[in-house]
Amino acid sequence: MIALIAGSLVLSVLHALIPNHWLPVLAIGRREQWSLRQTTSVTLAAGLAHALSTVLLGGIIALAGRALSDSVEPFTHFFAPAVLIALGLFYIYQHHRHKHFHLHSKPVISPRQVVISLVIAMFFSPCLEIEAYFLMAGATGWWLVAVLAVLYTVVTVSGMVLWVRLTYQGLVKMNWHTLEHNAGIITGITLVLTGVASFFLH
Numbered sequence: 631m632i633a634l635i636a637g638s639l640v641l642s643v644l645h646a647l648i649p650n651h652w653l654p655v656l657a658i659g660r661r662e663q664w665s666l667r668q669t670t671s672v673t674l675a676a677g678l679a680h681a682l683s684t685v686l687l688g689g690i691i692a693l694a695g696r697a698l699s700d701s702v703e704p705f706t707h708f709f710a711p712a713v714l715i716a717l718g719l720f721y722i723y724q725h726h727r728h729k730h731f732h733l734h735s736k737p738v739i740s741p742r743q744v745v746i747s748l749v750i751a752m753f754f755s756p757c758l759e760i761e762a763y764f765l766m767a768g769a770t771g772w773w774l775v776a777v778l779a780v781l782y783t784v785v786t787v788s789g790m791v792l793w794v795r796l797t798y799q800g801l802v803k804m805n806w807h808t809l810e811h812n813a814g815i816i817t818g819i820t821l822v823l824t825g826v827a828s829f830f831l832h
Contacts, residue, residue, distance in 0.1 A: 631770060635777065637823070638763045642782045645757055646789020651680060655748060656794050662744060666798050672745050673794045677787035680752040684786075685779045687756050688764030692775045695768025718822035757786070 646652075655676055659669035760782055767774040 631774065634763060634766055634770075634774070635781070638760065638778050638781055639785065641760055641763070642785035643789065645759070646786050647793065651676070651752060651755075652790040652794050655790075656797060658744060658748065659794075659798070666795065669798055670791055670795055672748060673791050674787065675745070676748045676752040677790040678783075679749045680755065680757070681783040681786055683753045684756040684760060685783060688761055688779060688782075689775065691761050692764045692768030692772070695765040696772075698769065715822050715826065718819065722819065722822070757782075 652673060655673045656669065659672065664672070760778075763778055764775060767778050
């Protein structure tokens with residue numbers, strides 16, 4: 631349980647830091663000449679849409695984890711951590727195929743259409759990396775699923791808003807391209823370490 635919560639927290643922080651989602655919002659806000667307040671509001675809406683779809687999918691996956699836990703005793707101890715490790719290895723293997731965000735010229739559309747498009751895009755791009763944690767949480771109990779849902783939503787959304795505000799004002803300068811390029815391998819290592827720890831900390 632400790633490893634599961636710690637791993638979820640680390641992954642949520644990394645997810646908020648890696649600019650896969652909030653950088654497009656910032657870039658479009660710059661292009662559309664939004665104010666800091668407007669950019670923050672759109673980031674908040676997009677982040678909540680993203681978190682909502684992730685948590686909804688997580689709840690469905692938690693049901694599967696609960697069913698497996700009730701019918702297969704070794705699930706919590708062996709199979710669930712193995713899923714984390716396998717998923718982590720998959721992300722490490724696939725990280726070199728990661729697609730980066732590039733803002734290309736697009737036809738002029740209304741600000742409302744831009745915002746709606748961003749929110750819809752974020753809703754239909756749930757964080758699949760965190761879903762393995764919901765699978766394990768379902769095997770433990772719904773209280774843990776709720777903890778992960780709240781933890782993920784708060785950390786991810788607040789992190790997105792924070793980084794957008796800081797970078798909008800030029801207060802933070804980082805090599806975002808390098809960070810985003812290595813997002814897959816960072817996620818993979820986090821999943822593998824959580825899976826290994828889950829074998830020993832239950």
